[in-house]
Amino acid sequence: MSPSIPERNQPMWRTTRTLCAITASTFLLAAVISVAMGKSPVEHLSIAIFSGLLGLAMRKERPGVGIAIPNFIFLLLVTIGQVVMWNSNEHIVHTEKIFEIFTGYRITALVIGLLAPPVQWLGWVVIATTGVVPILHFYSWSPLLRAQIGLQEPWMTLMYVTVSGILYSFRSNQLRIERKSASLQQRVEMLQRFTHIVVNTQHHINTPLQTIENSVSAIRKKDPELSSTLTLIDRSINRIRNVMNMFSLADTNRVWKEEIAPVSSEEFEKLIHELNP
Amino acid sequence: MSARTKKVLILEDDCDLAASYQMILSLMLPHQLSVLHDMKEMLANSEDALDCDVALIDVDLGHNQPTGLQAYQWLCENGFKGSIFFVTGHARTHPVVVEAVELNGVSLLQKPVELDRLIEAINSGNKNVAVHS
Numbered sequence: 001m002s003p004s005i006p007e008r009n010q011p012m013w014r015t016t017r018t019l020c021a022i023t024a025s026t027f028l029l030a031a032v033i034s035v036a037m038g039k040s041p042v043e044h045l046s047i048a049i050f051s052g053l054l055g056l057a058m059r060k061e062r063p064g065v066g067i068a069i070p071n072f073i074f075l076l077l078v079t080i081g082q083v084v085m086w087n088s089n090e091h092i093v094h095t096e097k098i099f100e101i102f103t104g105y106r107i108t109a110l111v112i113g114l115l116a117p118p119v120q121w122l123g124w125v126v127i128a129t130t131g132v133v134p135i136l137h138f139y140s141w142s143p144l145l146r147a148q149i150g151l152q153e154p155w156m157t158l159m160y161v162t163v164s165g166i167l168y169s170f171r172s173n174q175l176r177i178e179r180k181s182a183s184l185q186q187r188v189e190m191l192q193r194f195t196h197i198v199v200n201t202q203h204h205i206n207t208p209l210q211t212i213e214n215s216v217s218a219i220r221k222k223d224p225e226l227s228s229t230l231t232l233i234d235r236s237i238n239r240i241r242n243v244m245n246m247f248s249l250a251d252t253n254r255v256w257k258e259e260i261a262p263v264s265s266e267e268f269e270k271l272i273h274e275l276n277p
Numbered sequence: 278m279s280a281r282t283k284k285v286l287i288l289e290d291d292c293d294l295a296a297s298y299q300m301i302l303s304l305m306l307p308h309q310l311s312v313l314h315d316m317k318e319m320l321a322n323s324e325d326a327l328d329c330d331v332a333l334i335d336v337d338l339g340h341n342q343p344t345g346l347q348a349y350q351w352l353c354e355n356g357f358k359g360s361i362f363f364v365t366g367h368a369r370t371h372p373v374v375v376e377a378v379e380l381n382g383v384s385l386l387q388k389p390v391e392l393d394r395l396i397e398a399i400n401s402g403n404k405n406v407a408v409h410s
Contacts, residue, residue: 208294210366214298217305
């Protein structure tokens with residue numbers, strides 16, 4: 001049996017958890033360095049907390065759920081993260097300290113692109129907010145303050161959001177393909193099981209069929225008057241023989257390209273009808 | 278000196294099928310038939326079995342029973358001079374059938390074999406007559 005989607009996604013979630021832990025540790029270290037250098041650690045700290053919480057939320061395995069983070073926890077974390085980043089940006093922009101504005105929003109946008117749940121409306125809404133919030137924040141400031149920040153914002157952050165959207169779109173497509181392939185795999189396995197049974201029980205049909213065929217021939221030989229009746233039995237045997245031949249398409253030694261292989265019950269019916277007009 | 282009647286060995290575990298072979302072949306052919314159901318019976322009638330000119334051996338001789346392949350080996354090891362045909366209702370992917378197909382000079386008849394083909398195979402006594410349906 002092939003593994004289910006959640007099972008197959010486990011390595012991906014493990015990697016993401018590790019990445020979250022690495023991000024949290026890195027930003028925690030950056031926060032400590034910021035303090036040592038006399039800078040505000042708020043932004044670094046907020047990203048460290050955000051990454052840590054994301055990692056913790058994904059800690060618990062939930063087989064059969066499909067995604068490890070429940071949607072509402074994800075939404076809650078993103079909201080908290082954005083509030084924290086709004087506050088930290090708001091706090092730092094009014095100080096004289098040198099800092100790269102909206103770094104948190106950018107990283108969050110990329111993380112969301114990689115981690116957003118496959119529920120389409122939720123994913124796109126969350127990505128959209130990572131674009132809208134920095135713009136709102138940016139234009140909430142006075143023109144003087146905006147001029148100090150530089151020309152690259154909010155467009156640089158929007159570019160990150162676009163990249164995040166592309167990542168999310170790619171992930172969604174991958175997931176769709178994966179689900180389709182898993183569903184096809186299930187059908188294939190079911191068909192394999194069925195054909196395996198058919199192929200392995202063929203002799204339980206073929207042996208009695210041989211007995212009937214032999215007996216019909218013996219009766220015909222002994223009593224030629226019954227010939228017309230026996231012809232009917234012969235035709236019926238032929239029909240069963242043809243059906244059994246069709247089933248033997250499941251035989252792995254047969255080359256499907258060289259065979260007229262029906263792929264649906266309708267085609268099967270049509271072919272049988274052609275063989276037994 | 279009169280010509281010796283051709284002898285046909287039928288090794289088939291299905292009693293109904295074995296009886297039907299006996300019935301139709303004795304009606305259609307002048308040959309002497311020796312119908313046996315398993316390896317044990319064949320060993321008990323070894324002289325009779327080895328004296329046959331043609332052998333129709335069912336590949337699967339029943340659950341927990343020696344296979345037709347083992348019967349074939351025994352016949353070969355004990356100087357069987359006739360032609361051997363394997364008969365099977367199994368698919369060609371069945372492990373024993375795969376082994377049987379790989380043997381040199383042995384033909385495989387797929388059940389249900391048409392009577393004409395069966396008679397042709399017996400009469401030809403030719404190991405190269407391959408009948409696959």
